[in-house]
Amino acid sequence: MANLGFIGLGIMGRPQAGHLQAAGNQLYLNTRSKIPQELLDKGGIACRTNKEVAEKSDIVFIMVSDTPDVEQVLFGENGVASGLSKGKIVVDMSTISPITTKEFAKRIEENGGLYLDAPVSGGEVGAKNATLTFMVGGREETFEKVKPYFQLMGKTITLIGGNGDGQTAKAANQIIVALTIEAVGEALLFASKAGADPAKVRQALLGGFAASRILEVHGERMIKRTFAPGFRIALHKKDLNIVLSGARALKVSLPGTALCQELFNANSAMDEDGLDDSAMVKVLERMANHEIRAKD
């Protein structure tokens, strides 16, 4: 049982912190809005600053939105960095820039702390059911210390490499998911407009090289017109933004990723930011003046 800090108690952080607490750990909490009452009722202690969280905890978990938010939490006034002492571990589970992450890790180590980047996939459902996938970057001995806590919140936990490599793996994941959604969208739309039953095409293709989790899950959403998230377009756009600015800095050209970002922009133009990312197909459909539907 340990003293754990948790900063960022939103849709993801709240159930994650709950799992850590349920295992008997003492939580020190801070978040931008109100700290969820159930965490306080079960013994969680509210802190006034992120510095205070760091002072009272051995490991500080962070789950916020974007790179500037993590920077503020770590290095803003009364930030985590100012409350660190030797051997304390900072674990950033937000999805942010891999390049900036390397800088953050360096600055935290200069403050005597240790750093893991540990972005997750699996979304709200994974957070609630403790089935998240963790992609981790950092030192192996630090990883081994935190692993038991990752296991309270997730299922597949992989140390990819040094600091930043967890965020890099997450970026790669978001690239593949976006482009595969586009692939499935273009294929089912073509099939449907050519007069075939997209449901039968999807079924036949699942047996061969076109098979993917996206064809299975997102392909079905496109056919059944169920675009409730899942994973919201707003968030996928944010993640592709991280990828594309990283790619610019690294001098890597990602034409397919850029295209998907622009398709998501067209979703935004129709107020579809709150839909599941499989709704990228709605942009393609409007361009084709045709909507995918299974024949029955």
Add this chain to the structure above:
Amino acid sequence: MANLGFIGLGIMGRPQAGHLQAAGNQLYLNTRSKIPQELLDKGGIACRTNKEVAEKSDIVFIMVSDTPDVEQVLFGENGVASGLSKGKIVVDMSTISPITTKEFAKRIEENGGLYLDAPVSGGEVGAKNATLTFMVGGREETFEKVKPYFQLMGKTITLIGGNGDGQTAKAANQIIVALTIEAVGEALLFASKAGADPAKVRQALLGGFAASRILEVHGERMIKRTFAPGFRIALHKKDLNIVLSGARALKVSLPGTALCQELFNANSAMDEDGLDDSAMVKVLERMANHEIRAKD
């Protein structure tokens, strides 16, 4: 045991015809170049024209390259159409235009014949091992008659719908495979240039929503630098050409497919048409001045 015609005895057709023959069927053969000796040695009969093949056979299988080749076989001088009589079945296993296929089927039926479009996936290995996937379009009763012969050449055999729908499913397959190769290529390249081990990233991503057969098979080829085909870029380009001209006719915009076609064009510029389609990543690599390699 039936009288079967087989036109087009290339890399794919030759082993396929062999499987039909090995099951005891009498083959009537024609092809543009020389008829393979082993098929003649085992009792196959060489015909001088495609008309003659049609006259002597109950079912005529065709396995040639592209839409104009099928048109020539069917409706050229002394073509299959001129040798048909009521109830004979034409089975086109080539990968060609779904739209033109509907016209071909109509013309064959006007000649008293029946038509199935039955493109395959699985490549040379699938043809040799009789493990091809068949995506079939046509009437159900015709499909049922030919099914036992498909089963001699393949494993997964699906009737998608009416004529053209088999080709449409194949087109959808080729869209997804191309775009997923691009997805995996961009992701592994980004990861590698950001300093992560692409092999570890691939492994971690296979557990989540980014999982696909392409990440598994083609992702590994990109990392291990094994670009021997597999499925050649030249053929995938041909197939995307069919898709994109079909899309133009149907008024469907496929921006991702168009991009992949252009990337394959850049492969051609470097004489890479004979490589496996996973070598699309080499174009992205040249654009990034960086080559994917696993750390060891």
